[in-house]
Amino acid sequence: MTLNWKDLASGLVLILVGLLYGYVTLETLPLGSVLEMGPGSFPIVLCSLLVAIGTIICASSLFGARESEFGRVPWRAVFMLSISILLFGTFLRQLGMFPSVFASVFIAAAAEPGFRPLPAAVIALGLAVLCSLIFLKGIGLPVPLFGSFFPA
Amino acid sequence: MEFIDNLGLGFSVALQWQNLLYCLIGVLLGTVVGILPGLGPLATIAMLLPLTFGMSATQSLIMLAGIYYGSQYGGSTTAILINLPGESSSVVTAIDGYRMAQKGRGGPALAAAALASFFAGCVATLIIAVVATPLTRLAVSFGAAEYFSLLLVGLFSSIALASGSIIKAIGMICLGLLIGLTGTDIYTAVPRFTFGQQELVDGIDFVAIAVGIFGIGEILRNLERSGGREAGVAKVTSIMPSRDELRRIVAPSMRGTAIGAFLGILPGGGALLSSFVAYNVEKKVSSNAAEFGNGAIEGVAAPEAANNAGAQTSFIPMLSLGIPSNVVMALMIGAMMVQGIVPGPEVLTKQPELFWGLVASMWVGNAMLVVLNFPLIGIWVRLLTIPYSVLFPAIIAFCCIGVYSVGNSGFDVYVALIAGLIGYILVKLDFELPPFVLGFILGPMLEENLRRALLISGGDLSIFVTRPVSAGLLVVAVVTLIVVSLPAVAKKRKVLFNESD
Numbered sequence: 001m002t003l004n005w006k007d008l009a010s011g012l013v014l015i016l017v018g019l020l021y022g023y024v025t026l027e028t029l030p031l032g033s034v035l036e037m038g039p040g041s042f043p044i045v046l047c048s049l050l051v052a053i054g055t056i057i058c059a060s061s062l063f064g065a066r067e068s069e070f071g072r073v074p075w076r077a078v079f080m081l082s083i084s085i086l087l088f089g090t091f092l093r094q095l096g097m098f099p100s101v102f103a104s105v106f107i108a109a110a111a112e113p114g115f116r117p118l119p120a121a122v123i124a125l126g127l128a129v130l131c132s133l134i135f136l137k138g139i140g141l142p143v144p145l146f147g148s149f150f151p152a
Numbered sequence: 153m154e155f156i157d158n159l160g161l162g163f164s165v166a167l168q169w170q171n172l173l174y175c176l177i178g179v180l181l182g183t184v185v186g187i188l189p190g191l192g193p194l195a196t197i198a199m200l201l202p203l204t205f206g207m208s209a210t211q212s213l214i215m216l217a218g219i220y221y222g223s224q225y226g227g228s229t230t231a232i233l234i235n236l237p238g239e240s241s242s243v244v245t246a247i248d249g250y251r252m253a254q255k256g257r258g259g260p261a262l263a264a265a266a267l268a269s270f271f272a273g274c275v276a277t278l279i280i281a282v283v284a285t286p287l288t289r290l291a292v293s294f295g296a297a298e299y300f301s302l303l304l305v306g307l308f309s310s311i312a313l314a315s316g317s318i319i320k321a322i323g324m325i326c327l328g329l330l331i332g333l334t335g336t337d338i339y340t341a342v343p344r345f346t347f348g349q350q351e352l353v354d355g356i357d358f359v360a361i362a363v364g365i366f367g368i369g370e371i372l373r374n375l376e377r378s379g380g381r382e383a384g385v386a387k388v389t390s391i392m393p394s395r396d397e398l399r400r401i402v403a404p405s406m407r408g409t410a411i412g413a414f415l416g417i418l419p420g421g422g423a424l425l426s427s428f429v430a431y432n433v434e435k436k437v438s439s440n441a442a443e444f445g446n447g448a449i450e451g452v453a454a455p456e457a458a459n460n461a462g463a464q465t466s467f468i469p470m471l472s473l474g475i476p477s478n479v480v481m482a483l484m485i486g487a488m489m490v491q492g493i494v495p496g497p498e499v500l501t502k503q504p505e506l507f508w509g510l511v512a513s514m515w516v517g518n519a520m521l522v523v524l525n526f527p528l529i530g531i532w533v534r535l536l537t538i539p540y541s542v543l544f545p546a547i548i549a550f551c552c553i554g555v556y557s558v559g560n561s562g563f564d565v566y567v568a569l570i571a572g573l574i575g576y577i578l579v580k581l582d583f584e585l586p587p588f589v590l591g592f593i594l595g596p597m598l599e600e601n602l603r604r605a606l607l608i609s610g611g612d613l614s615i616f617v618t619r620p621v622s623a624g625l626l627v628v629a630v631v632t633l634i635v636v637s638l639p640a641v642a643k644k645r646k647v648l649f650n651e652s653d
Contacts, residue, residue, distance in 0.1 A: 010581040014323050021330055021345065029337075035611030039337035039344055042599040046330045053323040060319075066179060070580060077375040078576075081368065081548065082569060088552040089565030101549050108545040111375060115541075123542055127549050139203060141557050 006070060011058030018050030047085040080111035096147035097136055102128040155281040158508050160407050162281075165509030166516050171214055174207070178215035179517045182222020183525070187230050187535050191547060192240075193223040196369040197483045200361050201490065201505050202557035209491035210506045214513040216487055220480050221273070221463045221514065225521045228265045228456055228493035229532055233258055236536075241424045241459040244431040248444065248451030255447050262529065264449050265456040266522050268405040272457035273518035274418070275409050276464035280471075280511050283417075284500060287472040291497040294473075296605035297615050301625035303598045306475055308632045309418055310590045318637050321587045324578075328591020329598065331356065334390045338600060351563040360555050360564040361592060362479070364571025365585050367551040371544045372576045393449070401453035404434050408454035412461030418477065426462030427455035464514055469506060472497060475594075479586055482593045490558075 025043045032038025084107040092100045102124045109120035135141045165171060185196045197216050204212030227242035232249035246267065252261040294302070307329075311321045334345045335355030346352035393401070411433060412426035434454035435444045444451050466477045467484075474496030476482035485495045493499060493506070500507045525532075555568045575585055609615035616625045 006581055010320060010323075010583060012579065013578075014327065017327060017330075024345060024347075028339075029342060033611065034606060037603045037606060039342045042602065043330060043333055043344065044328050046333075049326045050323065050330065052325065053319060056319055057317075057323065061230075069377060073580075075374060076444045077372055078573070081371065082573070083370070084548055085552055085565060085569045088549075089556065089562035089569070092562060094557060095212050099554075104552060105545040105549050105556065108548040109541065111371075111544070112541050119541075120545070123545060127546055131549055131553060135202075135553055135557070139206060141202070141553075142560065143556075 005055055007061030011054040011061060014050050014054030016054075016056065018047045018054060022047035022051070043057070074111075075114065077111040081108055084108040084111075091149075092143060092147075094147045094149050096144045096150065097141075098128045098132050098145050099147070099150070101131045154285065156584060158504070159281050159512060161504060162508030162510075162512030163516075165210065165505050166512035171211060171509065171513060172217040172516065174211045175218050175513050175517045176281035176520060179222035179225075179521050180217020180524070181215075182219040182224075182529075183226035183229075183521070183532065184535060185219070186226020186228075187532050187627075188336075188538070188543065189230070189236055192366060192370075192451035193220050193542070194362060194479055194483065195370065195547070195551070197480065197487075198224075198367065199554035200364040201359055201483070201487060204487060205490065205557075209488065209493055209503075210509050212487055212491065213484065213506065213510050215433030217467070217483055217510060217514060221460060221517060222521060224456075224459050224463055225266070225269060225525060226532070228269075228459075229262065229525070229529070230536065230560070232261045232265065232452070233533060234536065235361040241427045241463075242456070244427050244455045245452055247431070248446070248448045249476065251445070252449065252452065257447065257449075260397050261449065261452050262525070263393050264397065264401045264453045266525055266636050268401060268408065268453040268457040269460040270518050270522045271405050272412060273464060274408040274515060276413055276461045277511060277515040277518075279413050279465060280468055280514075281508075283468060284472050284507070284511070288500045291473045294598040294621070295619070296608060297619050297622040299475075300598065300601040300605055301616060301622040301629065302473065302475060303594050303601065305617065305625055306469075306477065307375045307591060307594060307598075308629045308636075309477075309588075311636050316582050316584055321581050324583050324588040325591040328588040328593075329595035331588075332592040332595025333599065336597075339603065351561065355485040355596075356567060356592075357555075357558055357564050358482070359558045359565040361571045362589065363484060363551045363555050364568035365575040365589065367481075367547060368568060369575040369579065369585075371547060372572065373579065374540065374544065384527065397449050400440065400449055404438065404454040405457040407434060407437070408457030409461045412458030413465045415458075415553045416462035416465030417479070424459070424462075426458040430458030431455040436590035456472045460518070466575075467514075469641070470495060470501060471510075474499075475597075476590070479589045482564070482589065485593075498562070502597075545627075 022044060025047060029040030029043065030038040031040045031044060078112045084104045087107065088100050088104040095103070105124040105127045106120055109115060109123060132145055136143065136145055166175070181196065182193060185191045185193060195217055199220070200216070204215065207215070224241055227237055228245045231237040231242040231246035232253050235246050235250035237243045237246050241581070247260045249265065252258060285354050307325050310325065311318055334352055336343050336353055343353050408430040410438045415426045415429060429456060431451060434450055437443055438444065438448070438450050440448055440450055466481055467479045470481040470484060474485070474494070476485050486497050493503070551568065552565055555564045556562065558564060578583065605615055606613070615622070616626060
């Protein structure tokens with residue numbers, strides 16, 4: 001018997017989400033009746049379906065014919081891109097458009113194993129200029145060019 | 153003839169110089185993203201949505217539509233020249249197109265693709281013009297029960313797009329429906345699944361989800377494979393096909409157009425499915441079947457005609473019913489809502505200039521693509537030499553700005569990141585994301601119509617089967633589900649999609 005780990009995990013994910021959302025639904029949302037469906041009735045149907053489908057996938061994973069590769073996870077990319085995006089979302093207002101784009105692009109570029117700081121800085125600078133022109137000059141987004149971190 | 157008057161109105165709008173300009177920008181951008189691997193029309197439209205805030209509704213839709221069908225052209229250019237389909241819809245084009253390029257017939261292959269696409273675009277424009285008015289009249293008579301059944305058809309047929317396990321695709325639909333319910337319940341104003349986050353009370357922003365999944369998640373998948381792409385660009389000497397080649401693409405173009413136009417209208421259809429089916433049909437019926445896979449020009453013309461026809465007719469359900477048949481159309485709906493337009497049958501009656509202007513602009517855009525593509529091929533090929541290490545940080549920046557500017561909030565940027573990471577894991581577990589996204593968009597509509605239908609019927613579930621149109625649609629939904637899960641069809645689907653790898 002070969003166990004298909006990938007399918008087992010997939011099924012478990014669906015079951016977990018179904019149970020979590022199902023629990024939240026039962027705790028917080030009235031179900032109502034067929035005549036007047038409450039805010040909880042449609043979600044509870046979906047949660048039940050998710051648990052059922054997850055169970056089927058788990059069951060079939062026990063008889064999984066082939067195991068497919070999970071492949072490697074580019075941890076470096078996951079980490080760097082997360083920092084780059086979090087930084088942008090959190091500090092855009094304080095940093096302003098130009099420094100935000102520069103920093104985010106530079107950090108994102110480090111996601112690749114073949115990262116070289118100097119070319120990355122050039123790309124980041126170019127994009128910072130470009131984005132500032134397009135989005136501030138061109139479209140007029142309500143974001144400062146340089147934010148409050150940089151006293152004028 | 154009514155539709156001729158309507159098209160006349162459309163062209164008078166589409167040919168205004170600003171609209172021509174936005175159409176040109178759209179198709180050029182579309183071609184560029186179609187050529188660049190790792191950047192598709194979805195991520196592009198999502199990122200550029202904020203650019204359209206300052207435009208009129210007509211201008212923004214004309215530009216966004218141009219990006220969609222322009223990307224089909226760009227995708228086929230790279231498929232033929234370097235065997236690297238820029239878009240999934242041109243995957244099958246690469247099979248015979250690249251062989252032709254290797255044999256020194258890359259130019260005629262490009263010409264065949266462009267001519268077939270243009271022919272399909274003209275026919276599809278006419279079809280939209282003819283079909284839209286009666287379909288809209290029908291749609292006005294639709295009640296909640298009919299809409300519910302129609303949405304089910306859409307959800308079930310999105311399974312046909314999934315290449316892997318059907319049960320997993322259904323799981324993704326349910327998950328999408330559930331996540332899509334986040335926010336305030338419209339009937340009782342109770343917040344649902346917000347987990348105490350004030351930002352979630354208005355729901356999860358669709359643009360953030362789309363950018364996360366198709367922009368950020370895609371980058372992660374691309375960065376798995378380290379190492380650059382080879383740039384073995386085939387030489388293009390002469391573009392003109394021989395008279396014999398021209399003769400051979402006529403019938404495949406027509407068959408491809410018919411298949412694409414039909415599949416495009418179906419919810420869940422669109423460019424991708426159309427090109428696969430057209431290629432396989434052509435392989436069966438062509439008198440030149442033996443040459444398929446070895447550089448048959450028919451194998452280029454048919455899928456290219458089909459994907460362009462499908463891309464255009466997929467606007468029909470979106471424009472007349474307000475229901476997106478695929479994820480790009482869902483983004484178009486988002487763009488309309490930003491402009492304060494509720495998609496649905498009223499658009500045609502209340503804003504005929506918008507509707508017909510958009511339809512006419514698709515024909516104009518297709519003509520532009522044919523004229524522009526040939527002189528610009530040199531530039532397009534050079535685009536391919538941009539290394540991915542330059543491209544992906546730029547995509548990240550545009551994704552972040554795009555998502556931020558939709559609601560002027562950093563919260564949406566976080567949502568995009570989370571969606572990207574979760575989407576990446578789900579793909580790793582062999583789940584497919586288009587059914588999820590479709591479920592996410594259709595979830596609130598599905599629930600609203602279900603609840604309204606039951607209110608009208610006094611809690612009687614039989615309303616869905618006693619109303620004839622609704623019953624008919626439910627039959628279609630069930631048949632769709634049965635057909636895609638038949639073992640024979642499932643096997644076929646697997647072969648079909650694996651051939652493209």
